[in-house]
Amino acid sequence: MNPLKYAWITVNRQCNLRCKWCYAKSADFKTSSDMPLSLAKELIDLASQLNIQNISVTGGEPTCHKDIAQIIQYIRQKNLTPILITNGVLFSDKSFLDSLVSQGLSSVNLSIKGCSEEDYMKNTGVKAYASTLEAIRHISKSSVRLLVSIVLNSDNIGRYLNAIKDAVENGAEEFHFSFEHDFSMLDGNPKPYDIRSIHKLIKGFQESYPELSVITNGRFNLHQSLPLCLWDESFIQTLKKNGQITTSCQLLERSGLVFNTDGSLIPCNLMHQVPIGKFGQDFSDKNSFLSFWNSQKVSNVYRKLCTYPGKKCHTCNENIHCGGGCLSNWFQFSYNELIY
Numbered sequence: 001m002n003p004l005k006y007a008w009i010t011v012n013r014q015c016n017l018r019c020k021w022c023y024a025k026s027a028d029f030k031t032s033s034d035m036p037l038s039l040a041k042e043l044i045d046l047a048s049q050l051n052i053q054n055i056s057v058t059g060g061e062p063t064c065h066k067d068i069a070q071i072i073q074y075i076r077q078k079n080l081t082p083i084l085i086t087n088g089v090l091f092s093d094k095s096f097l098d099s100l101v102s103q104g105l106s107s108v109n110l111s112i113k114g115c116s117e118e119d120y121m122k123n124t125g126v127k128a129y130a131s132t133l134e135a136i137r138h139i140s141k142s143s144v145r146l147l148v149s150i151v152l153n154s155d156n157i158g159r160y161l162n163a164i165k166d167a168v169e170n171g172a173e174e175f176h177f178s179f180e181h182d183f184s185m186l187d188g189n190p191k192p193y194d195i196r197s198i199h200k201l202i203k204g205f206q207e208s209y210p211e212l213s214v215i216t217n218g219r220f221n222l223h224q225s226l227p228l229c230l231w232d233e234s235f236i237q238t239l240k241k242n243g244q245i246t247t248s249c250q251l252l253e254r255s256g257l258v259f260n261t262d263g264s265l266i267p268c269n270l271m272h273q274v275p276i277g278k279f280g281q282d283f284s285d286k287n288s289f290l291s292f293w294n295s296q297k298v299s300n301v302y303r304k305l306c307t308y309p310g311k312k313c314h315t316c317n318e319n320i321h322c323g324g325g326c327l328s329n330w331f332q333f334s335y336n337e338l339i340y
């Protein structure tokens with residue numbers, strides 16, 4: 001089994017945006033589900049006992065949590081590295097950023113939700129594109145490491161470079177891209193899906209690559225979550241050679257722990273509907289966690305989640321790095337329908 005390398009703590013579900021594609025919509029943005037500080041500390045203690053160095057704090061929008069400063073401070077106190085996953089909007093207020101930096105904040109992953117003010121408003125219901133760029137300016141001038149991310153989909157693939165240009169003009173130097181995934185099936189309410197959008201996304205990313213490389217100086221990573229065989233092989237080789245692609249994920253590697261606001265362990269941030277176990281019930285410290293984690297029950301869950309989507313995957317040389325992609329790909333269509 002792979003060693004555990006990553007932990008995500010979902011500290012809340014409330015958010016100052018309403019992104020139309022958000023995987024956590026069905027968690028209802030309730031302030032009542034904010035994680036108590038005491039539970040956040042217990043989960044940080046557990047991650048520390050398990051020698052997990054990087055603790056990503058996510059949400060909802062974690063900067064809206066009333067105890068966010070104490071959570072960052074506690075991670076630092078344990079000699080761990082806090083990474084804040086945020087839309088960044090509240091960092092347009094430099095004094096708020098400074099207050100978290102003084103508690104030990106050293107790394108921010110900021111995702112931009114639109115490619116212009118109008119686009120941002122359309123996607124999130126809030127006029128905050130300019131505030132996001134202001135936040136990027138503040139963070140870039142601070143001691144904090146900034147990674148700017150964008151979730152790509154077939155709608156924004158033709159214009160996402162506008163947002164990257166704006167981010168660069170405001171000081172951003174490192175970028176991360178991932179693909180939108182639709183987990184509405186887990187809410188019992190699957191959205192209709194146009195399979196052609198996947199091919200459009202791949203084509204669009206490949207076409208944008210030369211310009212993206214110039215704008216970012218090549219400093220980006222694509223978290224690729226589709227079957228690798230959908231791509232042009234030489235393009236994937238180029239990305240690999242340049243260290244610009246991640247092809248697996250913590251779920252396929254079984255290398256990460258993701259906690260929901262109530263202390264439940266979930267397989268992935270995008271699957272809050274599927275708790276595997278819970279802090280305080282199934283485990284509460286390193287020893288009880290390890291016997292839970294190594295149990296047959298948990299192994300069976302991971303085996304089921306990580307099943308290859310197509311027969312061809314079993315004999316493919318890339319299967320360890322690809323795993324057939326994100327399992328959400330197969331909620332609305334089959335591998336054979338996608339790979340023709």
Ligand SMILES: C[S@@+](CC[C@H](N)C(=O)[O-])C[C@H]1O[C@@H](n2cnc3c(N)ncnc32)[C@H](O)[C@@H]1O
Nearest residue numbers: 021022023059060061085086087111179180181
């Ligand atoms: C849900 S947000 C929570 C943290 C914070 N509010 C933020 O915006 O980064 C975490 C990340 O998941 C991304 N995300 C939301 N819904 C998604 C989806 N359906 N597929 C892929 N990524 C998604 C967001 O854009 C953001 O980058």
